[in-house]
Amino acid sequence: EAGVAQSPRYKIIEKRQSVAFWCNPISGHATLYWYQQILGQGPKLLIQFQNNGVVDDSQLPKDRFSAERLKGVDSTLKIQPAKLEDSAVYLCASSSTLGGSAGNTIYFGEGSWLTVV
Amino acid sequence: AQSVTQPDIHITVSEGASLELRCNYSYGATPYLFWYVQSPGQGLQLLLKYFSGDTLVQGIKGFEAEFKRSQSSFNLRKPSVHWSDAAEYFCAVGAGGYQKVTFGTGTKLQVIP
Numbered sequence: 475e476a477g478v479a480q481s482p483r484y485k486i487i488e489k490r491q492s493v494a495f496w497c498n499p500i501s502g503h504a505t506l507y508w509y510q511q512i513l514g515q516g517p518k519l520l521i522q523f524q525n526n527g528v529v530d531d532s533q534l535p536k537d538r539f540s541a542e543r544l545k546g547v548d549s550t551l552k553i554q555p556a557k558l559e560d561s562a563v564y565l566c567a568s569s570s571t572l573g574g575s576a577g578n579t580i581y582f583g584e585g586s587w588l589t590v591v
Numbered sequence: 592a593q594s595v596t597q598p599d600i601h602i603t604v605s606e607g608a609s610l611e612l613r614c615n616y617s618y619g620a621t622p623y624l625f626w627y628v629q630s631p632g633q634g635l636q637l638l639l640k641y642f643s644g645d646t647l648v649q650g651i652k653g654f655e656a657e658f659k660r661s662q663s664s665f666n667l668r669k670p671s672v673h674w675s676d677a678a679e680y681f682c683a684v685g686a687g688g689y690q691k692v693t694f695g696t697g698t699k700l701q702v703i704p
Contacts, residue, residue, distance in 0.1 A: 478634075505690075507692075509694075515696055515697070516595075516597075516681055516694035516695050516696045516697050517635070517681070517694045518694070519691065519692065519693070522691065530691055565634060565635070567635075569690070578690065579637050579640065580625075580637070580692060581637075582627075582634035582635040582636070583634050584632075584633055584634045585633075585634055
């Protein structure tokens with residue numbers, strides 16, 4: 475079974491530029507998550523999708539971050555314009571909802587490393 | 592809202608010694624609890640999870656964790672640590688119908704020969 479795929483793995487941009495990250499979840503997984511992990515910290519949930527609908531985006535800085543999951547499969551996370559404090563690893567994850575969402579294992583991709591200079 | 596506390600930022604153990612990583616959670620009802628491991632430059636891998644039932648949970652790589660409701664804890668243990676266990680360990684709590692998962696700040700494990 476293929477895992478969660480993310481690209482690009484590494485990106486360096488200047489502040490005020492834009493960047494987009496792509497995620498392809500495990501086939502059949504209805505729930506997709508984007509987490510931000512700043513160096514030395516735990517992952518912080520940015521947005522959670524159930525199919526193509528948003529169920530939680532309370533910690534997404536909506537003035538600069540946006541995410542979409544068209545057709546309920548792939549997802550894109552965009553940052554525009556980027557700030558220095560956006561330097562982090564952006565982790566995409568997915569989980570199945572078979573038998574209900576609760577307690578299902580979340581599978582993570584390897585992350586997209588962003589450096590803003 | 593739920594929260595997780597991992598009081599130890601960094602732990603050093605000798606290879607072959609036992610290990611216990613602490614995790615305390617805050618949530619009004621019975622939570623779903625997870626331990627993940629992250630090696631440098633990698634994503635997170637699930638070690639084990641508690642959903643219901645037996646409070647002692649066995650995971651991969653010889654790890655186990657015990658859910659103690661009275662102490663709001665879910666500590667991770669391993670009887671004999673191997674050098675390959677050096678990594679960062681994250682405790683997480685899931686709650687709600689759509690399982691919002693909140694992670695702790697992590698404990699970095701160093702294993703010395």
